[in-house]
Amino acid sequence: MNFFEDTVSIVKVAVSLLLAIFSWLLIRFPAPFQRLLNPRPALTLWGFFIFFRILPFILVYLVLDFAPRSDTEFFYKKAFAAYQGKMVYRDFLSYHAPLFGYLISLPLFLWNNAKILIPFMAIFEFVIVWATWRYYRAVRPDALLVAALYFVLPMTFVAMVLSSEEDIWFWGVGLITLHYASRQQSSLWIGVIWGLSMILIKSMVIVLLIPMFFLVDNKFKYVLGLALVGIPSIVILYLLMGDAFLMPLQHSGYHMTPNLVSVTRPILSGLYNQISLTNLNTISLFITMALSSWAAIRYKHLGYQRLFPTLFVLTFGIFMLVQPSAPGFYLYLHMIVVLFEVMRSEDRAFGFQLILLNFLLVIQPITWVIYIGMKNYDDWQAVFASSVTAADYVIQVVEVALLIVLVWKTYLHLKMLDRTASPAYSIPSQRAGSSSVS
Template sequence: MPVLTVFYIKLLINLGLTLGIIWTITRSDLFSRWQSGNDKLVFGLSFLLFRFVPWIGIFLIVNEEPRGDIPFFFYKAVAAKAGGFVYRDFWSYHAPLYAYIISIPVWLWHNARAIVLFMVLMEAGILWLTYQTYKSRSPRALQLAIIYFLLPAGFMYILVDGQEEVWFWGAALVMWRYTLKQTVNYEIGLGILYAIALLTIKVTFILLLPAVLVLVKKPVKMLIVMAAIGLPAVGFLYWQIGDLFLMPIRHTEQLMTPNLFSVGRPFIEFFVKIDAKNSGLLNWFGLLFTVFVPVFMAFKSRHKHINQVLPSIFIACFVCMMVFQASAMGAYVIAYLMAVIFEIIDIRKTVHVVVLLALNWLTVVQPFVWVYIKQPAYTSLGMFGDISFLFEYILEILNVLCFLWILRETYRKIAPSENPVLA
């Protein structure tokens, strides 16, 4: 199927999902009643309607081939299934265990579509666990879960493209639930969970660690536990493959959009010429802000228990990653979108709903437009004489503004008495 045809179909699906979100928002009383007695049925039917049936339609009936990263995931899964050693026998930009995890569905069905279904099932499991965590906290928890199922970004990036970034929230959620249950002396368990996450998902998850260390009562104890697990793992990898295990870090050098650098580049190039092939310094500069802002927020809330602020700190961390990292791209919104729905968005407020819908539409439309017009790097203002470049650049700006709005609302939740700071 032609790329443009696929894009137009995505736009129609986005419109239908948006209308579904609007209807769901207007039926709070109905979902509140369902949450009290029929939540499993409603959640299950929503999964079937908005994930499983579309998966059947796209990949079995229409027989579309999986897109996005799925072909690369399938390559890794097949190699892992065959007994290959990660980084040495096959490429991987994920943590060492990731390829072996996604090989599980390939054992059952040797097809890339199996990995897409696996991602969908993982997302549903994380959403159900999120709903269960918030169920006692909000009468709108079930309504928010169904709204998430309807969000265009989740539908497109997970169901269609099989992205795995929602696993970040899954790992943070497990850690948060542990601190809710274990309110004292939680550092050992938290350290074990964090170390497992780093071996399982992506090295990017380590960006959250400095802020977490500010929040815990005994950070050294947590670090010792993590080191007891992580150092032997790193030592074993080095023994087997040398420094090839650094492959995931090297993947962060590619410049992407939308982020603060991509929208600021036309002005930055007035003063400094950027070498796109040697841009590691940009990400190191962005890394400072990605780590500093969540650490600052954690410091502001250090008098609170970690289980009161961990979801917000998680959101702040990965929003900052998308804002400040020059290698950040739109698909990363999946990392924190589920957390934002439950923790930040108030569906009773029009502005919140508008920003949520705008973010989802922009996240779907902007990457396609950028790729379709040959991935331009805006190195001068003169490039905006091309109307297609100007249109895509405006989409990037709107995207970044949505990220900054989420960051502001997250800060307000953490430090409500100090709203003027980011107002």
């Protein structure tokens, strides 16, 4: 396929480039934007949501009548099957949690069309962005600008408008647990809430649940909370469909990019080819949980409310780096937390790196999926087989380097939180790290 004949790809790259430029202007010249936006926070949030989510939806899917692509099409298939009353895993394919297909089938009662999933997912996203802004506005004077930046970033725009991704829901769940973290029996409720996410979203959250075991104070109540949801769910699923409920585990059977495995494969393909992808993913999963668990143990004294957002970013940042089956769009899962928790307005270099990473994560799937056919680079000959493969590999290397920077910056932020955790350091009560998780 000739790139210049692929209109959709050209438009996607052009729009992403314009969004990247706008994003950089927000970071480079924050003062005039803040003076413009801060007096009317509700109008600002609604305005950016409408302009960067609702209007593009109307233009692309209603005016131009484009058919949904990517994950939206796959989501609709499972939503429609659930809408018809079919049994998940037994009657239709799903790599998500057992109730996810039924949840996203709800808008089909209004309009039985795949297009309806995009505004449905966008509403969830908007609620989570709004809640995040409210959570951070007391400690970040630029919180409203950060929320606006989130809507403008290329990857978050494409992930929602073109793919209706749901991964930001995990952070929404995290916000709910932060609300309960200062209450009595909080460890129990945190376990229950994350257990519910396992049956509502997808099982990938397991990578975070293990490190949180070392973060909460009352580990028994945390595990009890998970068990109160998990054990009945497993029993019911097994009685209904046998071992078919293990279907989501098959999602680890696909190579994705970019990650450390994809960029080191030309050098280490002999080693990787001796290990099945499933085993390689399992090893990577343990690496992620081990490193994240170490951080949870080492900095547990910071408290759940102060440590969890950074631990959230650190866990999924490491996961993206080491997991061979983790696609680049998983950045959408924790991008909003990176902006509010890790990024600082004075660190413009890091802001530029985040924008560049967003842009590259939009254009790299175009080369790797459409033009290369998702093939692995098992040697240097495969890398330099054409200008497209060489360009794709270079982009992957840059993306991985930027992901390493992101993880390192997150770790430095964690150390900064540790340095400021002293009696002389005070923060608003809603972010207080001294609240116990019992």
